[in-house]
């Protein structure tokens with residue numbers, strides 16, 4: 003039993019993934035014996051419909067000066083955030099001397115577009131190493147965790163904001179009420195808070211359970227977001243479904259009554275009702291689907307190993323892969339190594355299962371027949387890049403939306 007972080011109702015888990023390490027905690031062998039684990043359980047609050055982790059590790063274990071996730075390594079995401087910055091500038095940052103705040107600005111992937119257009123901006127990014135990359139690009143960044151107190155400091159130093167945006171961050175923050183209270187104060191009267199996160203509707207439909215890991219404490223839907231923001235005098239005025247990160251939703255929020263609510267909000271809420279997002283039985287079905295996906299993946303990897311006499315190679319040491327590997331108990335016997343382009347991850351080992359991470363040039367040296375695609379959310383970008391592998395008949399093992407070889 004746990005207490006809902008949104009509405010204080012008691013709720014129970016619908017699945018336990020067992021003991022999990024820190025998803026982005028790639029580590030050298032000398033740290034194996036001190037690795038941190040927690041039991042990763044997920045529950046559904048039948049009162050406000052929020053899906054959430056029952057327990058989350060302390061934030062400093064996840065976000066620090068060695069944070070391994072650099073947003074700008076993906077070309078697709080760089081283009082995605084350029085488009086988003088353009089829409090902010092054309093629709094919301096149009097007044098006199100507008101001011102834009104971003105929560106979790108990482109290496110400046112979005113704000114670099116506002117900075118180069120000369121727009122007053124501020125990035126809030128607690129992981130010092132990624133924040134420094136942004137500063138080197140000339141982006142104003144403070145290394146702090148956003149909360150109500152920080153919002154008050156920002157108002158004092160910079161004034162109120164026309165936009166507060168955030169991508170793949172709000173779902174990370176358990177002290178969400180402090181964040182929302184800060185946002186409600188920091189926004190100008192007609193200001194907009196726009197955030198995007200992996201969408202619960204996609205997780206249910208695609209059984210993409212690998213979106214569930216330590217950093218993601220919440221799995222949002224338009225229904226649960228509406229319930230959550232109401233408590234702060236805020237309302238959802240628009241929504242936009244996005245294809246990034248395997249299916250995300252962008253939520254447009256403003257002070258209640260300050261902006262016209264679009265029809266798309268009603269449409270998405272009605273779709274969620276049809277999908278059963280408010281019903282406990284939906285999550286029982288999801289659990290059964292997750293167990294089925296796990297069993298099929300392990301069976302397939304064993305079959306490939308038996309047929310080719312060696313384990314497969316995996317592509318992309320994603321945070322998501324930590325859930326798959328540890329939940330399915332897939333170790334170096336089934337995956338020889340994981341290829342990844344992030345220098346900070348290379349020559350380290352995967353959290354929990356301790357599979358080696360290697361640079362991508364190791365792939366061709368090994369001439370694999372099958373690769374397991376962990377970075378499936380970047381499929382298009384990867385297929386465009388891996389033409390040599392594809393042309394020589396290399397196969398991909400995927401597990402979302404179903405386990406298969408392509």
Ligand code: SAH
Pocket residue numbers: 065066069071073079105106107108111126127128129132146147148149168169170171174175
């Ligand atoms: N917006 C980027 C980065 C997402 S990764 C993108 O979409 O690619 C999540 C980021 O949120 C990390 O850089 C982490 O340091 C930051 N973060 C975590 N908690 C935060 C908080 N309370 N306030 C601001 N940033 C936070």
Ligand code: TYD
Pocket residue numbers: 071075076077317318319320321322323341342343344347362377379380383384387
């Ligand atoms: P990402 O999709 O952001 O996932 P998560 O949020 O689960 O960490 O991470 C993608 C990872 O895949 C990142 O470590 C970089 C790596 N990667 C490659 O190795 N090659 C590629 O072509 C791409 C696009 C990503």
